[in-house]
Amino acid sequence: MDDTAGTRRDVARDRIVDGGLIVIAALAGLYPAANWLESLPTLPLWVLHLDHIAGVLGCLALWWRRRFPLALAVGLVVLSTFSLSVSFAALIALFTVAVHRSARAIAVLAVGNLLSFGIFLVLRPGPTTSWSTSWSMLLSLQVTVIVCAVVWGLLVRSRRQLIASLRERAAAAEVEARFRAERSQHEARETLAREMHDVLGHRLSILSVHAGALAYHRGASPDEVARASEVIRENAHRALQDLREVIGVLRAPVGELPLPGVEDVIELIDEAQRVSTRVELRDDSEVTTGGRAVHATIGRTLYRLVQEGLTNARKHAPGAPVVVRITGEPGDHLAAEIVNERPSTSSTQPAGSGEGLRGLAERAALVGGQLEHGPTGSGGWRVAMRLPWPA
Known part of the structure; x- marks a missing residue:
């Protein structure tokens, strides 16, 4: 019941995070893209609308980023070659790949994001007096943003791996502690069994010998019967005392029991x-x-x-x-x-x-x-x- 409730809480938390990232990607991608594209007077209006549509679709696609991180990241990289609105969604997809996929996939997609941004600048250069200054500044900014996204994703991955490792160690420690407790109980039972066998076996053998003598020697004198009965009575009493002492092992602290030497x-x-x-x-x-x-x-x-x-x-x-x-x-x-x-x-x-x-x-x-x-x-x-x- 607790595991089911915990799973439901995790799923609800993931959905809230995904929804928040969709909103952030839309605000950080659509609005700057609109300002950039509107500053290009020669750009047709349908291109602006197409860019916005691609941005909206890319942001909504982030809902499936946990199930298909690699495929989603590749698709957003392709869209970002001609759509500026989808650029922030592509960075979020790169972050997701850094969390869930291998180093090779991370490197390929990081280079792909950088190349797609370069292709976009070639297709749609911004209004600037110095083309080389614009290129160097924008590419430096893009490299910084990509590196930050990758590093952040790797940090999240390391933290999750550390938490998973700690949970595994805790579970292993719990299993080991339970095993040690069971082994200690087994050893205690074996010790008690040995003590009971040694103590009671000695007393009961004496009882058996004298009881058998009374049974087979029916012509024994009253004095012999009295002596045998006294031995039986005495050893039965001692057997009870020894049994109490042995059972006391389960209760008395170590060192308090009068053990024989x-x-x-x-x-x-x-x-x-x-x-x-x-x-x-x-x-x-x-x-x-x-x-x-x-x-x-x-x-x-x-x-x-x-x-x-x-x-x-x-x-x-x-x-x-x-x-x-x-x-x-x-x-x-x-x-x-x-x-x-x-x-x-x-x-x-x-x-x-x-x-x-x-x-x-x-x-x-x-x-x-x-x-x-x-x-x-x-x-x-x-x-x-x-x-x-x-x-």
Whole structure:
């Protein structure tokens, strides 16, 4: 609706400008031409009338100057060889060509206007005592007027091109800004999805193990049922807390959320041991005990690696022992691996979707690290990550 209204305003403005130029061309061409021609006593009256008719037609033809600028300019140049009344309309047509057409067309028509005026002076010399003085003065004036018309047209063209270029840049900037916003939203959704997978996958795997134990071991003692129920209750509560924290990423300013770090790995392993997963931690780097400092992003990535490794071991190799090894030196690298042995039972375990490993690979790539995973020679599984550790 706005575009249609804007187009209508542009069309109305162009028509008003064209009408004004027709009036100006008539006033500036017909009246001086009448005075010039009336000063020639030997000129027949029909020639004067013919000149005026050609001038009127030339001025009215300016209404189509935007649609046919080149053809109109050529026709007016031809008329101006014998009609003085059409001379100003020819200059307006030359200006229009300078706005819309190529430099070659502009040069040809500028020379054509100058030659047509010279032909007119030869056919109808004015009353003057010095023929050479009249020629030089009039031709100099005509050259000045033609140059002014061409320069004005080129300036108008440059301004329009500049405005069009600025509009294109503004449109491109708007598209780019929208693209950046969409990309930022996509990255935020991916980050949130990774956090939810890592956090909730860990908690829900614990719930699944203990709920399955309650379902299959119906002869469990009341104490065993109570312990399993307490583990389920506690981890369900923690899962809700973790979910609130993850969703808080969408609301809280950067730096206000309590995100896990490398020092929380020990708590993660203790929790796994409380739910009957045999986990051994071998930390030669001393990052989990606080002996050496590591960047928060690197530490959080390592924490997510251990969390995902324990979750997968609990899901796909229940009861199998797990070894967590952390090695490295500041200024070199920080390496961590989680290795679980062959499952103690031969029961079929649910196949994973691979989202956790893909998320870990993305986390490692974001900090300049690498992820490796695959089966071990003894039938277990190994997940390892190598991260940079600036001094």
